[in-house]
Amino acid sequence: MTGLLNRLALLEAVRTQVGHRTNVAAVCRELVxxxxxxxxxxxxxxxxxDVVRGEEPPTVPVRRSVPLRRAAHRGGISAHPVGDVRILPAGTPFSDVLSDLRPRLVPIVEADSWPATEPAGADAIRRSGAHSLIVAPLALRGQALGVVSFYRHRHEEPFDRDDVAVASAICAHAALCVNNARQYMREWIIASTVQRRLLPRPPSRQATVELSPLHRPDPEGGGAWFDAIPLPGARTALVVGDVAGRGIAAATTMGFLRTALHTLAALDLQPDELMARLNDTAxxxxxxxxxxxxxDPLHCEPFTAGCAVAIHDPVDLICTIARAGxxxxxxxxxxxxxxRLSVPPGPPLGEAGTAPFPSTTISLPEGSTLAMGTTSLADEVLAATAPLRPLLADTGTTPLPDVRDSIEGALTRAHGTGEQLMLLARTKALPADQVLTTPLPASPEAAPMARRxxxxxxxxxxxxxxxAYTTELIVSELVGNAVRYGTxxxxxxxIRDRMLTCEVGDAAAGAPRVRHARTADETGRGLFIVASLADQWGTHYEARGKTVWAQQPLRGHHVRGEEIP
Incomplete structure (x- = not known):
């Protein structure tokens, strides 16, 4: 029988040593x-x-078919390995404890007297020489979390009734800690799942830009994301964003902003206007x-988010960038x-006000590498004096995955904390033989000239x-519209890439719109015809004028060695 002082010391040790971790299995290891x-x-x-996965524990009595996982073991021979998942056999002290949540003191005289439904347990008892057992429940407010088995063997004193009370007190504290870890794990699993589902899949191979993302997620889940959104004219919108905070709230907010950004990108906006409209959503x-x-816990959490958007044009070899926070x-x-990219900073997303989000257009020759990252990487990688900046500066023609791996390895050695994300993008030029550019007169001859x-x-x-026939119709209608209403x-x-894109540009800033002409009208059907024939169509505005475009899918053609299905 353990002395009173030893028992008090033991309970104090359990209270101080158990419950520091936020993982159910880790808390169980602390207990043993x-x-x-x-x-x-x-x-x-x-x-x-189910508790290990963060699910709500069942009330008593627990169904016989509920599986349990061996979460921790310490001491002599174990009947089952850690991590093993099994259904407790009926007629054993373990299953009985889950039926009424009462601890059991089991004097083990011989292994042969152990229930026949648990042969592995009998074998472990025989080999370890166990002679006394306490089985106590991990339970909280009438809900069962699990079972703890305490064994003494050979020269150890057998358990007595006082030890049962000690075991119950130990398990009561452990149950509270396990339940706290379960609730945390539930939040973590949800946040991680949401973020994983909301983040884009590994970037697919693209003809005009090579991508290599570096993402080091926070253990609690976070709100950082990246995107590579195809745009008409073989352009690509490169996006890096970050929502402040952790857990499910940050992950879901990231999903809202990312969905809004995809919707805005479909409007073919310039980065500064896209950022301003994204800020409206924020x-x-x-x-x-x-x-x-x-x-509500979210009421006291400030809403802060940052985003950077770079639109790469592989025909003109330019990149237009805007950033917010x-x-x-x-x-x-x-x-x-x-x-040096002198991109003026815009305010963080979500701040009310009229501050602009200025953009900068720069020339990027083929083979240039653009690095965009979250604030957590600024001091370590992106800043001119950052300790890991040489790893970025030495890229040149080094394969991007190698650059990413070297930076990630250095960050791991530096024990960086929090979520970190960086997108590396190497630019490519669209071959000249995949582009046709023709100046046109502002006269009726423009349409037949363009068709030819x-x-x-x-x-x-x-x-x-x-x-080809559909393209000629689209060309004729877009050019006729530009001659009639443009400057x-x-x-x-x-442009022939994965899609066949027809673009007609002019110097007028007026927005074209689809009209539904009446039967007797002689005009007003041009854009309606284009919208009916093209897979997509739209307008993007430039410093001087606009470009109206229409896209069609290409099938059975090869682009840079890849067949378009």
Missing amino acids: DAVVPAFAGTTDVEVLD VRLATERAALPPE LPEPVAVLPDGTSA AARRRLKVWEVDEET PPLRLRL
């Missing part, structure tokens, strides 16, 4: 470390498998959060020299007759 050998020679902890989310009841991107030229130029190039590209100079551009 605290009681072996101070209280028992061997201790096993089995937790309901302000609405911040206002909704501020209006929550004071008892994130560090300035870094560009490394093909010769290994760094190019398009017909010749589509023949060289071996475009099928149906697609010189006019330009036709055809």
